Every structure is written in C-alpha cells, then in structure tokens.
Amino acid sequence: MIVLLKIFALQLSLLFAADHASVPNQYLVKFKSQFTNLTIQNVKDTLGATEAEKLPSIERWYRITTSNNLSGLKLNSNIEFIEPNYYQYANKTPTDAKYSSQWGMRNTGQKDSDGNKGTAGVDIEIESVWDLTVGSPNVIVAVIDTGIDFKHPDLADNQFINEKEASGKKGIDDDGNGYVDDVSGYNFYSNKPNATDDHGHGSHCAGVIGARGNNDFGIAGVNWNVKMMPLKFLSASGSGDTEGAIKSITYAVNNGAKVLSNSWGGGGESRALKEAIEYALSKDVLFVAAAGNNTENTDQDPHFPSSYDVENIISVAALSNSGNLADFSNYGVKTVDLAAPGVNIMSTILGGTFEEWSGTSMATPFVAGVAALMLSVNPNLSALALKAKILATVRPMNSLQGKVLTGGFLNANGAVRASFY
Ligand SMILES: [Ca+2]
Ligand SMILES: [Ca+2]
Ligand SMILES: [Ca+2]
CATH class of the missing domain: 3.40.50.200 (Peptidase S8/S53 domain)
Known part of the structure; x- marks a missing residue:
C-alpha cells in the first residue's frame, strides 16, 4: 500500500507541476519519526510559523502558516517531508474551446x-x-x-x-x-x-x-x-x-x-x-x-x-x-x-x-x-x-x-x- 501511495504522490507532483496553485504561505509538513508528540508551540517555534494545526489521523503531519519560503523550510533537519497546501478542484472541467x-x-x-x-x-x-x-x-x-x-x-x-x-x-x-x-x-x-x-x-x-x-x-x-x-x-x-x-x-x-x-x-x-x-x-x-x-x-x-x-x-x-x-x-x-x-x-x-x-x-x-x-x-x-x-x-x-x-x-x-x- 505504501508503494502505491508513493507512486500516486509522484504522479501528482509530475502532473500538476505546471499549474499547482496553492494557499499562500501555507504548507503541509511531516516531522521525522522521532518527533511523535510535538505541541503546537513546538511546531511553530521549530518552523517559524505564525499558526499550526495537526492534521487528523495521518501521523506527524501539520498544516502551518509561515512567511518563510518552501526552499528555506526544506533545509530544516527536523522535517521528513514538506509540500505546499495545494488547491484541489472538484469535478475538473477543462478550458478547451470545444x-x-x-x-x-x-x-x-x-x-x-x-x-x-x-x-x-x-x-x-x-x-x-x-x-x-x-x-x-x-x-x-x-x-x-x-x-x-x-x-x-x-x-x-x-x-x-x-x-x-x-x-x-x-x-x-x-x-x-x-x-x-x-x-x-x-x-x-x-x-x-x-x-x-x-x-x-x-x-x-x-x-x-x-x-x-x-x-x-x-x-x-x-x-x-x-x-x-x-x-x-x-x-x-x-x-x-x-x-x-x-x-x-x-x-x-x-x-x-x-x-x-x-x-x-x-x-x-x-x-x-x-x-x-x-x-x-x-x-x-x-x-x-x-x-x-x-x-x-x-x-x-x-x-x-x-x-x-x-x-x-x-x-x-x-x-x-x-x-x-x-x-x-x-x-x-x-x-x-x-x-x-x-x-x-x-x-x-x-x-x-x-x-x-x-x-x-x-x-x-x-x-x-x-x-x-x-x-x-x-x-x-x-x-x-x-x-x-x-x-x-x-x-x-x-x-x-x-x-x-x-x-x-x-x-x-x-x-x-x-x-x-
Ligand atoms: Ca530502431
Ligand atoms: Ca537512427
Ligand atoms: Ca485541447
């Protein structure tokens, strides 16, 4: 199952590379496995975030708001994974003229x-x-x-x-x-x-x-x-x-x-x-x-x-x-x-x-x-x-x-x- 999800995640990143609008200043962050019980304040302090919220059910994931940019956050050694909080679209209707x-x-x-x-x-x-x-x-x-x-x-x-x-x-x-x-x-x-x-x-x-x-x-x-x-x-x-x-x-x-x-x-x-x-x-x-x-x-x-x-x-x-x-x-x-x-x-x-x-x-x-x-x-x-x-x-x-x-x-x-x- 993990393999499938990884493949899927890869596909998304490839497919939407060209048009991946995301919520300004927001990121989804996964901490490394040794950080299982962080407080919201720990998260904010570690990432320089003005706001943070734990995502339900999936381990060690937080949605944060910060004025730091993605490439800067990627350098943080406590983070396992980070991605923009992409906009998602229901029932995508394409723009093609016909x-x-x-x-x-x-x-x-x-x-x-x-x-x-x-x-x-x-x-x-x-x-x-x-x-x-x-x-x-x-x-x-x-x-x-x-x-x-x-x-x-x-x-x-x-x-x-x-x-x-x-x-x-x-x-x-x-x-x-x-x-x-x-x-x-x-x-x-x-x-x-x-x-x-x-x-x-x-x-x-x-x-x-x-x-x-x-x-x-x-x-x-x-x-x-x-x-x-x-x-x-x-x-x-x-x-x-x-x-x-x-x-x-x-x-x-x-x-x-x-x-x-x-x-x-x-x-x-x-x-x-x-x-x-x-x-x-x-x-x-x-x-x-x-x-x-x-x-x-x-x-x-x-x-x-x-x-x-x-x-x-x-x-x-x-x-x-x-x-x-x-x-x-x-x-x-x-x-x-x-x-x-x-x-x-x-x-x-x-x-x-x-x-x-x-x-x-x-x-x-x-x-x-x-x-x-x-x-x-x-x-x-x-x-x-x-x-x-x-x-x-x-x-x-x-x-x-x-x-x-x-x-x-x-x-x-x-x-x-x-x-x-
Ligand atoms: Ca040939
Ligand atoms: Ca040839
Ligand atoms: Ca077309």
Whole structure:
C-alpha cells in the first residue's frame, strides 16, 4: 500500500507541476519519526510559523502558516517531508474551446451535430477522475491505425518519442530494435519510419485518447498527458493487410506500449493475427478492439479481431448520447464486452481541425484511454486486471442488457478509483 501511495504522490507532483496553485504561505509538513508528540508551540517555534494545526489521523503531519519560503523550510533537519497546501478542484472541467461538444466526457443533454438531444449524465463520468489524475507521460498507448498527425496542435505534446533514435544517427538502428530511425512508431503500410496520418481516422482516435486537455484549444482527451505511439498499417484510404496489423502489434508490444487501441477489423479469421494478440497477452499488454459497424450479433457472425477468444481483448460497442446502442454497432453478449461513446464524437482530424465522427472506432479509444489513466495511478496493473476492473465498473443500462457482456457502458470514475489496489 505504501508503494502505491508513493507512486500516486509522484504522479501528482509530475502532473500538476505546471499549474499547482496553492494557499499562500501555507504548507503541509511531516516531522521525522522521532518527533511523535510535538505541541503546537513546538511546531511553530521549530518552523517559524505564525499558526499550526495537526492534521487528523495521518501521523506527524501539520498544516502551518509561515512567511518563510518552501526552499528555506526544506533545509530544516527536523522535517521528513514538506509540500505546499495545494488547491484541489472538484469535478475538473477543462478550458478547451470545444469541450461543450464532447458529450462523452460531460453529457448535459446538449445536442450533437446531427441535432440529436442527449440524455444528461450519459457520459463516462471523467470529470471526477481528472481531479485524481489527468494521465502520465510514462504511459505509452499504441494507436494501430492510419497513423497520427502530430502536427495537430492538440496532439503534438503527447507524441511518443523513441529517444535513442531521436538523438541517434540517421540511417542507423540506434536502439537495435530492428527498425532504422523509428523516432516515433512505425509505418508498416509503406515500411518506413514516418507514421504520420494521411487519412484522419488515426488522428481522430488519438484525440479521444490523448488530445492535450485544459489548453484553451480544441478538445480534451481522456488523458491530458500520455504518450501515443503511432503504428500505421492502414493506407490513405483506410485499408491494410493482416501482415501489417501483426507487425504493428508486435512492434508496439516490443517497444513499451501497455495498451493497444485497435479501431479496425473486418478481415477473415486469421490464426496468425490471433497469435499476435496472444503474444501481446504473454507480454501483459491490453488489446482494445472495435466491435465493428455492421449492426450484427458477433456471437453468430464474428468480427475480427474483436471476436477472437483471447483474454486480453476488450471488445467495444458504440453508445449514442441518449444512452442507446448505436444503430450501426455490432453487439453480442459473448463477444462484445461493453459500450462506450461512439456517435458524433468530436475529435482531432487532419489540418489542425476537429470534426464529429461516428463508429465503434470512436468508442474504442475511450476504453484504451481509460486503461491508460488507470496505469497512470497504478503502473503495476496487469492487462487482465485492467480489463477486469473496466468490466466490473461499467454503468448498467437497460438498452445494453442482452447486447453486451456487462450490460453497461464505460465508467472512467469507477475504473480509475478501482485501480489504486
Ligand atoms: Ca530502431
Ligand atoms: Ca537512427
Ligand atoms: Ca485541447
């Protein structure tokens, strides 16, 4: 438990380093273990504080007021730990200009771009998560798709960079991973390092996972901070082959991704592709897959890769803003695990712009993004633990009963709060 809390504390200090407003002149101080029974006067005298109060239940912690500054207080040899008394914010709402269009994040009953009125509260309940974590640059999510346009200003900050290649020599495989100059993912469609997006689909998915949040621009991703690794195996027209998919999966697994977001499918059943997903399982990597857009029961007519019977696959159906299964979405109580927002989803596309798109493709990165948030608070969670917690914390909906395994849709708040242990 101590280890987890320490990790969490570290995350907070990393994540909020840029915007950590605190109560003026106030600090939270922990005295070293030999100081178990200090009086308030002892505390004030030791720290030059004008005021002090013992914090309840946690040992040797005091909140103090002093005009001494933090770096001066840190020199005091009686102190084990000291931090500013940070302001905390309930239900953090980001400043992004298009946030009010993101019904999947906060559904107030607003209309989507087709004029469909939402049902207030049908969202992934993310705002209370952002109070705990907005993600971590230590978590790598692979987007296996048409590439990602990192020239997009809302995506640029969250690009995965392979530092050894970035600081290495052109034409040399500096990190010895078998790929030359793979600075940021790989393009298995053209067999070259540049995995930028020439379609838009991969960038749209990436925006859901990790568009920079709270930057006054565009949208907020599920993660405001994360590293997204683009694996491009789909062309400018959105098609690719099984070989490219397999190479993308194995590259992502071998190069640090813990979550793979797969908004594609529809090919025939492939033993090789299934074994690539089993390889991901063997390396403890989660495989999130779109259930497909054919309005079919995939228990009867399987859709691949989402219908492969491999434990690390989460298969995702699409939910509308009124809380119904999308009319195009596949379903199946054996082969589809849960639903997530997937109709008229506002996200990043080519040219630095934004559009609302629909599909189980759009639902999938919500789940992949929440898995990344879970890893930001507990990097030790296994792929199967991530899956179990995501499935156990869905919000049940009548409209999803008999349609998906859990009978519910993604609940980020439940999933992340279940991730600390
Ligand atoms: Ca390399
Ligand atoms: Ca190189
Ligand atoms: Ca933004």
